[in-house]
Amino acid sequence: MFTRKCLGIGLVMSASVAYAADSPNLGTPVTPADIAAWDISILPDGRGLPAGSGTAAQGAPIYAQKCAACHGENGKGGTASALLPRGPVTSINGAERTIGNFWPVSTTLFDYIRRAMPWQQPKTLTNDEVYALTAYLLVLNKVIGESDVMNAETLPKVRMPNRDGFIVRFPGKM
Amino acid sequence: MTKGLEPIAIAANGLLDRRTFIKGGAAFAATLSGYTETQGATAQPLTDDSWSLIPGATTPPYEQRSRFEAKVTRTLTNPKGEARVQNARTPLHLSQGTVTPNGLHFVVAQSGAPDIDPAKHRLVIHGMVKRPLMFTLDALERYPKVSRMAFIECGGNSAPMFSPQPIQANLQTLHGMVSCSEWTGVLLSTLLAEAGVDPEAKWLIAEGADAPTLTRSVPLKKGLDDAMIALYQNGERLMPANGYPMRLFLPGWEGNMSIKWLRRIQVTDTPGMTFPESKTYTQLLPNGKAYQFYFVEEVKSFITQPSPGLTMNGPGTYEISGIAYSGEGCIKRVMVSADGGKTWAQAALQAPVQDKAFTRFRLPWRWDGSPAILQSRAYDDAGNVQPTRAEFVTERGELKAPLPPAAFPNQHFNGITSWAIDAKGEVKHVYA
Missing domain, CATH: 2.60.40.650 (Immunoglobulin-like)
Structure with a gap:
């Protein structure tokens, strides 16, 4: 039902619900190839991850060139959101929520860096660069080993430290 | 008010019966005084002011409010558009009724408002559907529309109230990230029906066409209920910072989920765990855990x-x-x-x-x-x-x-x- 009745006021939208079901069918069929450039969401199990790979060593110079201006050298300081934890999140005070102490899922890094970063030139990084930056940040956050290679196979298997730190607020609405 | 003009006190410190104004009529209303931002005027003999002595202004094609109302504005957290989120808060203390004027609607924009050419904008619905589809704005205009009044509130509205001492700020600063409009658009359920949703699907990932292509995961249940592709706000097209030319609108839910500049809806069996739902729009609890998928803006x-x-x-x-x-x-x-x-x-x-x-x-x-x-x-x-x-x-x-x-x-x-x-x-x- 679209709108509910309040305090005895008439349910005036009910007619439009039946009306709305009568679609003019004006959607144009599209193929995966048509929408490939937009089809960039990565799911937590790794679906959507592209070919390519990267390591922290490869990510460091990319970070220095494209990220450090806002996020600080080696992820420290900077004017943009913190990338490194200053300790565990133990209450609503104190530690800022960052990758290593908060984010529940590893694939979020690839998804977000690729779509939204660098801030001034989003969607300009190659997939290899995104994997490399993902590896670099996961190493800085002490989540993976220094030489670990991030790719479509390995990234979804990375277990984030705070993966069990969440309570779904409204499970009945999912 | 049945006892002449004397209003009935119904709670301590002078609260009067809510029917006082209605029943009291003009005699009672005349005793009302207004709140002031400055001192009130004293009575003087009335004269004709200049505006009563010359013809008025030519009516413009799109009228702006009186120049004397110029102080009624949103407050901005990032007026220079620096590389961080921009918040604009609604002056609720200087507004009346229930509708927020479009130019005063609150805004949270992660990276500013994109300058979208509506003729080139596309909405794609794909993923776990029988028929992946693309819609132009012109096509959506031909669909059956619905209008509804609905508020939209940022999940972060009223955050100053977590402070240990009451922050001395006005209502706009404390609670100004909520607004209410009449929204008109196409029910998302209509478009999902046309695409043919897979019975195994449970979620939608909605994506904007702004620079960060902001994404949020929305339960399919909400998408099939009252979710709307909103095209109009108070009778005119959406304002640029509120999603022009189309936004997802999820009545009653955290504003960030009503993705602005909507360009893509991917039907899935799982939430995407996108950046905003993994970090920004989670709610820390005293025990160090955090709520996720908060969805509802509560009473x-x-x-x-x-x-x-x-x-x-x-x-x-x-x-x-x-x-x-x-x-x-x-x-x-x-x-x-x-x-x-x-x-x-x-x-x-x-x-x-x-x-x-x-x-x-x-x-x-x-x-x-x-x-x-x-x-x-x-x-x-x-x-x-x-x-x-x-x-x-x-x-x-x-x-x-x-x-x-x-x-x-x-x-x-x-x-x-x-x-x-x-x-x-x-x-x-x-x-x-």
Whole structure:
């Protein structure tokens, strides 16, 4: 039902619900190839991850060139959101929520860096660069080993430290 | 008011029966005095002013408000558009009724408003559907439309209320990231039906066409219920910063989920765990855990007049006025207190009271010039009651130190707000 009745006021939208079901069918069929450039969401199990790979060593110079201006050298300081934890999140005070102490899922890094970063030139990084930056940040956050290679196979298997730190607020609405 | 013109006091500190204004008529209304931002004028002999002696301005194609209203504006956290989020807050204390003018609607924009050519904009629905489809704006214009009044509130609205001491700021700063409009568009369920949703699907990932291509995961259940592809806001096309030319609109839910500049909906069997739902729009709890998928903007109210910055103009009769809303349904009742919550009087609700929309409440008040603490408390028809601030922070925590009012590390505050009136008539934010 679209709108509910309040305090005895008439349910005036009910007619439009039946009306709305009568679609003019004006959607144009599209193929995966048509929408490939937009089809960039990565799911937590790794679906959507592209070919390519990267390591922290490869990510460091990319970070220095494209990220450090806002996020600080080696992820420290900077004017943009913190990338490194200053300790565990133990209450609503104190530690800022960052990758290593908060984010529940590893694939979020690839998804977000690729779509939204660098801030001034989003969607300009190659997939290899995104994997490399993902590896670099996961190493800085002490989540993976220094030489670990991030790719479509390995990234979804990375277990984030705070993966069990969440309570779904409204499970009945999912 | 059945006993002549004497209003009936129904709670302590001068709260009057909500029917006083209606039944009292002009004689009673004439004793009303307004709240002031400056001192009132004294009576002088009337003359014809200049505007009564010459023809007026030519009517423009798109009219702007009076130049004397120029101070009624949004407040901005990032007026230069630096590389960080931009927030614009609605001046609720200088507004009346239930509709937010489009130019004053609150905005949270992660990376500014894109300059979208509507002729080139496309909406794609794909993923777990039988027929992946693309829609132009022109095509959507031919679909059956629905209109509804609905509020939209940032999950981070009212974050200053987590401060350990009451932040001395006006209503705009404390609660200005909520607005209410008439939204018109196409029900998402219509488009999902055309695409043919896989029975195994459970989620939608909605994506904007802005620079960060912001994404949020939305339960399919909501998408098939009252979710709308909104094209119009108060009768005109969406404002650029509110998603022009189309946005997802999820009535009653956290504003960030109603993806602006909507370009893509991917039907999936799992949430994407996108950046905003993994970090920004989670709610930390005192035990170090965090709520995720908070979705609902819960029942809430606050008094808009008087409020900080609007000074009482001497003892006399005033109208206490405010806004109530609930993401779970209709406002059923609003109670008002003038003694910090000891006694309560029921406010009048302005009809029509609408589902998940601003409801304006009003109550006459005879202020005798002594200190008072005003509060409002809303009840919705789903049985939810607005908590006191003390009840709220017991469950959700309180910060050890105040933060800048623009920061919102904690979210979804819906507790009671208290305004203290001192003997001079000045209004301050207090915890009571």
